[in-house]
Amino acid sequence: MPILQYSARRLLALLLPAVAIPVSGAAHAATSETAYLDDLPVVLSASRLSQAQADAPGAVSIIDRPMIVASGARNINELFRFVPGFQVAMHTGNQPLVSYHGLSDEAPRRMLVQVDGRSVYSPYFIAGVEWNQLGVDIDDIERIEVFRGSNSAAYGSNAFLGVANIITRAPSETLGTRVRYRAGSEGVNDIGVRVGKQLGDVDLRLTAARNYDRGFSDINDGRRYELATLRADWASNRVDQFEFQAGWTRNALGIGKDNNLTDPERDSSIGTGFGLLRWRHAPAPDEELSVTYYHQEESGHDSFSANVPIPPAQSRLPLTINIPLQIDYGFKAVRDDIEIQRIAHPGDTLRTVIGAGARVDQIHAPLRFNTDETMRVAVNHLFGTVEWRASPRWLFNAGAMLENNALTGTSLAPRLSANYHMTEAQTWRLTANRSYRSPMAFEQKSSMIFVNSAPIATPRFTIPTGTPISQTFRPSPDLRAERITTYELGYLADLRSLASTFDARLFLERARDLIEMRLENSTVGLLPRDNTRYFANSGRADIRGLELTATWRPAPATWLSAQHTELRIDGPGEAATATAANPSGWVEYSAPRHSSALFGAWQFHPRWQISAAQTWVGSMSWYQDGAHRVASYRQLDLRLAHRLPPALARGDIAITAQNIDGVDQTYSPRTSAWGSRVFCTLGLEF
Template identity: 30%
Template sequence: MSLFRPPAGVLLALAGLVSGAAVHASPEESPFFEDMPTVLSASRLPEPLHEAPGAVTVLDRDFIRATGYRDVARLLRLVPGMQVGQERGHAQWVTYHGLGSDYPTEIQVLIDGRSVFAPSSFGGVNWSGLPLTVEEIERIEVVRGTNSNAYGANAFLGVVNIITRHSRQDPGGHVEANAGTHRIGDLAAAWAGGDERIGVRLSAAALNDDGFGSLFDGRHTGLVSLRSDLRASTRDELTLRAGFADQRRDLGYPDSVFGNNAQRTSTTHNGTLHLIWRHTDGPDEEWMASLYRNHESGVDRWNASAPPAYPSVPLDRNVSSMRTNAEFQHRFALGPSTRLVWGLEGRRDETDADTLFAGLRPPGFELYRAFSNLAWHATPAWQINLGALLEKSPDTAAQFIPRAFVNWQASATDTFRAGYARAWEQRNLFDRYGDVRAYDPVSRALLAWPYMPNPAARVPKVDTLELGYLGRFRALDATVDVRLFNERITDFVIREVIDPPMPVALPLRTSRFVNLPTPVVLRGVETQWRLRPARDTELLINHTLIDRRADDATVTKRTAPYVASLTWLQQYGGGWSSTASLLRMGPLAGGYGFVPGCDYAARAYTTVDLRLARRFTRGGRQIEVALNGINLGAPHQEIADRSEQCLPAHLGTPVNPASPMGWLSLAVAL
């Protein structure tokens, strides 16, 4: 641990630099951070980074391109506080401050404002099956901390907002191919064109690999994505986004108990249609209306067995779901120093998954929200952000979600922030109504009852206190962002393993989701440094320490006590460049597991990702060739499958170690 705890001298030196800057500069001397990005996700108001009510990390297009990563989830490893791991090649476990279930739902994930959470059964995000290519991303804004007052219950601990490129940006074609170890074989193409009135961007990709070397976890994804922007008038713009992803994934293990997680190949289909209208009455006023519809379906079936009495027992997790969401928003200025945004949102989710709900169709889920955020410059140096959201669903009481932040621009290069926020987390359908039973297909005898419903469980709540500092050190061309947090979660949902309420044929227990009777408290500090020690060198340094407090030891293990990363981007001239990322992750038990008595956490590990690239021009076309490698260095395990890990044959040996992967990429601008 000593390696990751900042020495007291470093903290004192930082305090001295900050205090010195505050003494020798004033807010009026020069604009604060002329090159700081404008962010949209913290309050729904466009505002410079130093005025945002909370900590926001921005991954821009250049940085995303420089990493060479094939998926969005791996990018999030380079954000302070994010805890990301892979149980297998295509299964990403993405959380902010850990604590997530097997299918984490504690952070809201958006694509151009559209939630990509699966409303069906388990919830969560299929990160490897998003109807989106990495190439079409303009930037990713990560709000590090509770933001439910802007985006509702799923923003319980944070927001990941993926913003795509406008269709009129960089017209022309683009083709990219990857080939490498583990049968990596990707092909992607994009085209953008149009005129001043209408633009179209069309992207398509086929992504293939065999996953980790020791597992049955290949994946084959095909996707098509469309964005079109129509300038209907000087004040009105319509945006249409449509996407479809079709995926096949290999799952399971050959020796799971009774074949409860046997090897098989599942298929998923994800389609979305999203329409956005914006009307602008000036630089300080905008009306926006959004309507989207998502459809997801999946086929995941296999045969279990408990010989000799029950040689073949059909099981499945087949599911189909539909989400319809409408939203209205109005942003305007109340005066020269005050801006306000307010809006309304309504949603309906429908799910059909017979086996997961004892043959019954769960009721449709409706959700309604009203939200508002106000930003007020009380003085040139002091800004106050106030926000509130009221959320109501049929089976829960109305939830009031407040937030209050104050930002003090102490000097031209230093801003301090302090705030409080509350959030509630909507429980997914499976938490409330999940009822899974396994029957003998011949005798109809009840063999096992893995899950039983508990609709009476309460909705979790978090109260967050935050102190922060955002500063610029011009001598080093460096930016530092520090966040100190205290997150107190009450009614945290855990999985309780109990005896079945009625006799079952196999010696297996059942489980249900219940509330932890005592609070879970996460306290800690996050630090992010961006600096340019030389003109062609950029460093990104992230460090997080978390003190986890809960009466249930299995809950504390679901958060790693520390995470640190260092990313080095270097330009060499002649079109050559390199990117190197070093990640250190503390011990982490992803999810809650199911096997009684199996308390397992993956050990701390260090991993390295490398990329070497060269850009050049041939025949008037820009070309980039790159050699990429991930999971380099010592072998490691990131997220364990506890049911498999606790089998006697695997005790003491990671059952699903991450595999080093390397590939060569070729990108051509047409």
């Protein structure tokens, strides 16, 4: 089947004429880097170098501050609906899912997310990113840079399919006090306070927030989210800057199912605390030495009692027994990470970045790993990038990451790219890279064996406390790192005279040794199981597609952006009916073949703005068989905002209506539906 269907052809027919308009000044002037970057969109996350978006070694999408505000989003995960190639869903009302190019189940783990360079890729369970635990308030975000594609060469093994770097606002830009209150349907009740101060050479920001809602209407999935963060920036002199961040989050979550003995409705909680210290030494515009250290602790609390009756047909015993269980999914994970980085400009046409880092994760989760001992996983890495401007038209970028992971050994992730500036406004890009994803500790070492919490007395015998009852996960010691090889052809046009940009990415991603959950028979415990889980490198996928984005932005607060993605994922060619034995047959369903979005805002009066976002998502399944495929759905959000008159108060008020065009299932047709939600937000400044 051709990769471009009618919908993509129609969008191309509308957009390409604008791109083909002649642009004057075909030849570049040989200028310094500073002059070259003037008035061009600049990104920081693609290669660890500050560079024009047209010079990046891959496709980068930017969600800036005005877009974040106009979206009306309460939660950061919602913003990725506006990035091509992404899938965003709600497993439950308090469990968001975000994935790029599929290959994800209810615990997406193939994308790296950072907050000001601090990785929030969690080490303790299956999920790679806990979106409820990012440790940043959405009002403190300056922009989000999304590198669409694998980028282990710059950020290591977790950057398997993409990287999102959340960049917060400098405290100097948030001086004063702001209070936010939000209320609406489904129990939405949020409050936030931000205080910014300048104390001599130090700029400070303190943010505290609490968000609450009841989740979906028919299940126990309410959420109360609490956050407190501090950031302090100190310029000790003209070349040295220090940055300190600290934060604390706590989520109280409703989980479980009604009338389920082994997974009852209950409350759980998860909390995170972190501290970050960064020193930057920049003696010249193109020279910088930085050292970053952060310490992070996560802990979860989820325990309950159960008394489960087991008939003879399910056990090895001749009579029905009641098994008392005390189940405790609690855990604690501690991370220490330090990294040093040097940016240099050894010549007029060369820029380099080199660095090294070390990370240690310590995980204590007795039930998940069947041990009271603390598990230690160390990761060390070396990285480097060279950018060479060979001529005014040609720019080359080469980078690599050498990483040693205690679970899988050493890997080398290289990247090569060439950017051809056809004119001052139009750039072609060709990129090839290899990336890896090391297994998480749970994937390789999980061993979940449930035991009875009290003696089980029968007329014939007594089963002592601590007897193994059943095993749900067993270790997978032979897991290797996943690998993906990516080839990309990109095109970027920045048409200043039309206030428009156009971005196209054509790609082929070959993923091998994908880690998948498998099932087997187990004889461990009194209850034999035919669905004990383990992990194996049994998956493979070839991902082909095209991503298109066109934006018209005549003013910072007025724009219209259109995007479309065509995606095809081919697995090993096995029937989906056999996926219980080999799940990799499901990969073809794990992303929609077609998805589109429109996102626009109009400031029709100096104090009024209206914005709208419409998305269309094709049928897909979150790494499950065809019976679990979600039907195509769409979502329409509207927002009307008013800046209050100074005579009344400094601030703004907005009303947001989300998903107003219907009720949809975004994770599975068997789960609860995501319905409409309306809320009002008031912000006051002092």
